[in-house]
Amino acid sequence: MQRFLMALVLTLTMGLSGCGYNSFQSGDEQVKASWSEVLNQYQRRADLVPNLVNTVKGYAQYEQDTLLAVTNARAKATGITATPELVNDPAAFAKFEAAQRELSGALSRLLVVVEKYPDLKANAGFRDLQAQLEGTENRITVARNRYIGAVQAYNVSVRSFPNNLTAMVFGYKVKPNLTVADEKAIAVPPVVNFGTPPATPASAQ
Secondary structure: OHHHHHHHHHHHHHHHHHOOHHHHHHHHHHHHHHHHHHHHHHHHHHHHHHHHHHHHHOOOOOOHHHHHHHHHHHHHHHOOOOOHHHHHOHHHHHHHHHHHHHHHHHHHHHHHHHOOOHHHHHOHHHHHHHHHHHHHHHHHHHHHHHHHHHHHHHHHHHHOOOHHHHHHHHOOOOOOOOOOOOHHHHOOOOOOOOOOOOOOOHHHO
8 A cells, every 4th residue: 555655646746747847836936036036126226215315305406396206106116015926916016017117217207307407416425326226227127037037937837738737736827927018118227427517608607
């Protein structure tokens, strides 16, 4: 009887391996790891926003609407509980992504406003924050691309025969992926101009 049970376990193990069960496990872990890195980078960006807003506020007092938009977008983005399980909830995932896109847009508009304030652009503290933001945006792009690749590989595995039969038995479903509609814009980090602001022509004064 014991030999029969061992043989049955061995057969089932080999069957599951051949039908994609193991690949689902490794693929799911890869998606979770990639998603965690995306969240880490988004959190890093969110942590930069308060100091960035306060620094700009000291120089650009007439840009309250822009600053408020950034602050509100950050509050919306950080107000969503982004757990690893979020990748299994398409509706919550879409809401989270929309909030991050809104924050990206608000920050881009803020950087455009900054161009009107040479003294702010020359401020060492602001330049440091700008550099950190640019680096974070680059890391966000890399993390997003890794996540997209991990989800694509996982979803192909779930949908492919005969793996899809195993997926149905064990409840593995395709995961929502990051949308590519705004990917081109997202992939371009904010342009930071560290050059010395040009002198204002005397005729323009």
